[in-house]
Amino acid sequence: xxxxxxxxxxxxxxxxxxxxxxxxxxxxxxxxxxxxxxxxxxxxxxxxxxxxxxxxxxxxxxxxxxxxxxxxxxxxxxxxxxxxxxxxxxxxxxxxxxxxxxxxxxxxxxxxxxxxxxxxxxxxxxxxxxxxxxxxxxxxxxxxxxxxxxxxxxxxxxxxxxxxxxxxxxxxxxxxxxxxxxxxxxxxxxxxxxxxxxxxxxxxxxxxxxxxxxxxxxxxxxxxxxxxxxxxxxxxxxxxxxxxxxxxxxxxxxxxxxxxxxxxxxxxxxxxxxxxxxxxxxxxxxxxxxxxxxxxxxxxxxxxxxxxxxxxxxxxxxxxxxxxxxxxxxxxxxxxxxxxxxxxxxxxxxxxx
Amino acid sequence: xxxxxxxxxxxxxxxxxxxxxxxxxxxxxxxxxxxxxxxxxxxxxxxxxxxxxxxxxxxxxxxxxxxxxxxxxxxxxxxxxxxxxxxxxxxxxxx
Amino acid sequence: xxxxxxxxxxxxxxxxxxxxxxxxxxxxxxxxxxxxxxxxxxxxxxxxxxxxxxxxxxxxxxxxxxxxxxxxxxxxxxxxxxxxxxxxxxxxxxxxxxxxxxxxxxxxxxxxxxxxxxxxxxxxxxxxxxxxxxxxxxxxxxxxxxxxxxxxxxxxxxxxxxxxxxxxxxxxxxxxxxxxxxxxxxxxxxxxxxxxxxxxxxxxxxxxxxxxxxxxxxxxxxxxxxxxxxxxxxxxxxxxxxxxxxxxxxxxxxxxxxxxxxxxxxxxxxxxxxxxxxxxxxxxxxxxxxxxxxxxxxxxxxxxxxxxxxxxxxxxxxxxxxxxxxxxxxxxxxxxxxxxxxxxxxxxxxxxxxxxxxxxxx
Numbered sequence: 035x036x037x038x039x040x041x042x043x044x045x046x047x048x049x050x051x052x053x054x055x056x057x058x059x060x061x062x063x064x065x066x067x068x069x070x071x072x073x074x075x076x077x078x079x080x081x082x083x084x085x086x087x088x089x090x091x092x093x094x095x096x097x098x099x100x101x102x103x104x105x106x107x108x109x110x111x112x113x114x115x116x117x118x119x120x121x122x123x124x125x126x127x128x129x130x131x132x133x134x135x136x137x138x139x140x141x142x143x144x145x146x147x148x149x150x151x152x153x154x155x156x157x158x159x160x161x162x163x164x165x166x167x168x169x170x171x172x173x174x175x176x177x178x179x180x181x182x183x184x185x186x187x188x189x190x191x192x193x194x195x196x197x198x199x200x201x202x203x204x205x206x207x208x209x210x211x212x213x214x215x216x217x218x219x220x221x222x223x224x225x226x227x228x229x230x231x232x233x234x235x236x237x238x239x240x241x242x243x244x245x246x247x248x249x250x251x252x253x254x255x256x257x258x259x260x261x262x263x264x265x266x267x268x269x270x271x272x273x274x275x276x277x278x279x280x281x282x283x284x285x286x287x288x289x290x291x292x293x294x295x296x297x298x299x300x301x302x303x304x305x306x307x308x309x310x311x312x313x314x315x316x317x318x319x320x321x322x323x324x325x326x327x328x329x330x331x332x333x334x335x336x337x338x339x340x341x342x343x344x345x346x347x348x349x350x351x352x353x354x355x356x357x358x359x360x361x362x363x364x365x366x367x368x369x370x371x372x373x374x375x376x377x378x379x380x381x382x383x384x385x386x387x
Numbered sequence: 388x389x390x391x392x393x394x395x396x397x398x399x400x401x402x403x404x405x406x407x408x409x410x411x412x413x414x415x416x417x418x419x420x421x422x423x424x425x426x427x428x429x430x431x432x433x434x435x436x437x438x439x440x441x442x443x444x445x446x447x448x449x450x451x452x453x454x455x456x457x458x459x460x461x462x463x464x465x466x467x468x469x470x471x472x473x474x475x476x477x478x479x480x481x482x
Numbered sequence: 483x484x485x486x487x488x489x490x491x492x493x494x495x496x497x498x499x500x501x502x503x504x505x506x507x508x509x510x511x512x513x514x515x516x517x518x519x520x521x522x523x524x525x526x527x528x529x530x531x532x533x534x535x536x537x538x539x540x541x542x543x544x545x546x547x548x549x550x551x552x553x554x555x556x557x558x559x560x561x562x563x564x565x566x567x568x569x570x571x572x573x574x575x576x577x578x579x580x581x582x583x584x585x586x587x588x589x590x591x592x593x594x595x596x597x598x599x600x601x602x603x604x605x606x607x608x609x610x611x612x613x614x615x616x617x618x619x620x621x622x623x624x625x626x627x628x629x630x631x632x633x634x635x636x637x638x639x640x641x642x643x644x645x646x647x648x649x650x651x652x653x654x655x656x657x658x659x660x661x662x663x664x665x666x667x668x669x670x671x672x673x674x675x676x677x678x679x680x681x682x683x684x685x686x687x688x689x690x691x692x693x694x695x696x697x698x699x700x701x702x703x704x705x706x707x708x709x710x711x712x713x714x715x716x717x718x719x720x721x722x723x724x725x726x727x728x729x730x731x732x733x734x735x736x737x738x739x740x741x742x743x744x745x746x747x748x749x750x751x752x753x754x755x756x757x758x759x760x761x762x763x764x765x766x767x768x769x770x771x772x773x774x775x776x777x778x779x780x781x782x783x784x785x786x787x788x789x790x791x792x793x794x795x796x797x798x799x800x801x802x803x804x805x806x807x808x809x810x811x812x813x814x815x816x817x818x819x820x821x822x823x824x825x826x827x828x829x830x831x832x833x834x835x836x837x838x839x840x841x842x843x844x
Contacts, residue, residue: 056589236598239417306414306483311598312390369495369704371527390518391624391676391702391732393485414483421601424627424741433485435679435732438628439599442741443679443732445485450731457494457705464497 062109064274064319065378088286089209090269091135093201100201102137104128107194113160115234117227117245120193121164123321126250127272128197129171133252134268134324136207136259137199142168145179147192160191171250173197205259211266212287214357217333219326221254221340222247222348223299224276228318229307238310244303249322254345261339264329271325274378275317279325280363281377291363293353293375316365317378327355391437393445394420396428411436485731489703490526498708499531505715506535511667512714513660515653516622516674517544518702526704536711539667539806542656543674545621545649546573548756553649554579556784557618560647561592567610568647569603570618572596600632607636607644616778620649624676626767627741630748633769633776647778648768651754653677654685655765661693670714672700672707675729680745682737686725694723701729748773 060067077085084092091104108124118126125142132139144164148157168175227246232238251270258265267287271279276298284291300308300315308315322345328336333351340346363375394411399422402408407422411434420434425441428434433445514520520540523529529538542548558579561568568584575584575596588594593613597603600617607615619629629646636644653674660666673686678699686697696717700710710728717724727733745767754766769777778784 054586056586058585058589060585233416302483303415306416309392309483309486310413310416310418367526368490369492369526369528369531371530373525373527391679393483395484421631423631423744424738426740435676437624437676439601440628440631442624442627442676442738443734445731446734447731450485453730454488457498457709460501461491461494461497464500465493 062273063378064272064278065317068274069377087208087210088282089135089207090131091137091197091199093135093137093208102132102135102139102199102201103197104131104135105194105196106131107192109189109192110231111189112231112234113156113190115246116230116243118248118321119160119163120191121160121162122167123246123248124193124195125164125167125171125173126248126321128195129173129250129252130270130321130324132197132199133250133255134207134270135199135201136205136255136268137201137252138256139171139173139197139199139250139252141176141198142173143177143179143196144175145194145196146181147194148180148182149187149190150182150185152190156190160193164193167250171252202259204263207265207268209267209269209283209286212283212289212291212327212355213266213329214289214355215330216266216327216355217330217351218280218291218293218353218355219328219333219337219340220276220298220350220352221251221324221326221346222322223301223304224271224320224323225300225304225308225315225318227272227321228275228313229304231319232311232313233307236311238307244301244307247320247322249345251322251324251345254324254340254343257339257343258326258336261336262328262332264332265326265336266329267327269325271320271323273319275315275319276325277316277363277375278377280375283327284363285361287355288360290356290359290361291353292356292366292372293363294366295368297350297352299348299350316375325352330354391435391442393433394418394436396430396432396434398430399428409434409441411441486703489701489705491705495528495531495704495708498705498712499533502536502708502712502715503533505712505719506533507719509535509537510669510715510718511537511539512670512672512711513539513541513668514672514700514707515541515543515657516672516677516702517547518676519543519672519674519700519707522702522704522707528704528707531708532711536715541660541668541671542756542759543622543653545625545651546577548651548656548758549574549577549620549649550755550757551580552755553620553647554583556779557616557647558582558584558587559784560616560778560782561587561594562590563614565612565614567593567595567606567613567615568618569595569597569600569606569615571598571620574618574620600628604632604635604641604644607641611643614643614645614782616645616647616782618649619646622651622653622674622677623681623745624674624679626650626745626749627680627738630744633748633773634744636776637773645776645778645781646769648749649754650749650767651756652751652765652767654689655762656756656759657686657689658692659759659762661689661695668695670695670718671697672710672714673697673725675699675701675706675733678727678729678733678737680738680741682742683725683727683733683735684737690723690725696723697725699725699727699729699733701732 061071091102094101094103106128108120110120110123113120128142129139226244227248230244230246233244267283269279280291337349337351340349364372365375366372392413394413396409397412398410400408407426409420409422410417411420420436421440422428425434425444428441428444434441435443554577557568560566561584577583584594603615603617633646683699690697696714698710698713700706713726713728749767750770751764752766752768753761753763755761774780
């Protein structure tokens, strides 16, 4: 025992690991590792001002019009889940990226990577669903591609969709436009998509089903822009959750943010699943929600408009933009204390502690 | 250590292999939980669940009693009763 | 969620904080032992509610943090073997070993699976009879019964391909070590409520008596911790040193006897090295000889090397409650959750990670 007490105060720690020499799963999580990959490899290589804005879509000036252009890959497992499937997800995900730029989505391409041995019936189901989603969203799939990889090289099916849209005159939405005093408006409750997926994977049974909230948001966005143009930025909090979306905007605009825990809507089943799995709803993916950074004088009016849209009935003003602590997002807890909402490093790991 | 979550036992089942398990409900989610360590749990009881096993039966009466004491203390504080000393300056609770 | 939500009530939290503020007449240093309690304290900003006289230091209650380097290396060795499937809780995947971590092993092709329960590891073993399935069983006494049950069941079923890489640690010996040190500043302890749910309160009486220190068995929600702190402060102000149970809804004095019986049948107490604290005699659990066939260390002849940890991060001092994470020169700079130098930064329950994620703006 005496020997042990002598070791107290002795500093011990392992040698730091070399920086990642391989791609990890965490690099795809939408958190800090993803940001690191983008910052270290993609940005410096492609090096252009449009990419550097790091918005969900690229807005390009072309012959007097402004085109919105975006691409997204869908690797979700399982392929089918309550509330959607990889097909519908691949349409709505890309449509939403366009919509976050204020664009009217027009055309999609769809590239499929299929694993050898995938049942044809599965492929048909997915394609059918993709088509249904495109029709519902009012876009056309005008071009595509198909590749097959050897058995064992892919999770059955991957889809990449690229979207094209037109941004109407006078609409300028971008992550670098948040200003101190702006309000943060969240269109509905958090965590449904991520929990629906996890529930399907982990075999969680819900009494009331938790369905993915996957939905096209462009009509909601159009309704919002019709109410007011004083919207500075729109983001859909997909992978990495609300935390990633807000942290990205805070970083791009170099502003701080304060959100109120009690204002953030989370359904009971999602809360329960998060408690069970040791997850935090702020970091769970959403596929049918948006967060808007808006000028304070229009916030209430906009909230009313969003609430009257079917996809926005649970909308709340959840916080505001501040000039203190630029780049940091903080949360006022239900107890009235405050803490930082940090961006996740990699994937959120389920806790047992 | 340890994430253990309270859930309500809905149904107790003896499996084919002789294990006692329960369907436990957590805020609208049901999971199958092993009752090896809390075999006396009945439908309607709450249990603390850790990594798929119940580790204790929640003592509802004790919990209610101690919570009641807490709530009464809360009321006393609100009414300004209790030992005399200036409470710490806390930021105002919003409405 | 019943038995959760009502223990997060803001008004009652304030009331408890006020009561604590009224009681204190001088500074007190308190330690919560369990990582889950640290998580709650930091996530809800509870230290903000407490009067300045109360200093909370975080103890070595994160089993992820205290898993010895050698054991992490053993897990990594196994995970990298072609016929092996290493099954683990998520927390362990980012903990650095000597040269790499399980996440990197997974990226390089190792079969590493994340589960929420050791029962899933058993299922995997049954589903893949041609692969060796090893469950990386870390944890305090809370998790030992579940691990014991899988080993017991595996033996019952004659399962050939399942084994446990066990790294169980016991809380009371660690507290005894801390209290024995001349550098110890902790005057009152919040004992881990779920460990005590299994083990009961008896072991803490000897500690309380031998060192004249109050110990309150506490739960994991904000009101639990505030109530536990209130009880500790009352004892300290009144000069008492007893064991009290705040977490009555889950903890019985004798603990869970069935769980203890199974642990006794499957495990035996052994000496254990704690990362950051060194060897603590009779502070760990290992499988008994009767279960040797399920002991991964024996089954796979894992060399038990002594690995030296070069000095840089101060996780030792943090785990003993001697220093706060921000005191470390590497904190937030070279050592962050993405590039952790030590286990307390990796584990979601580690004090360093908690501070990093939830720290208040300067």
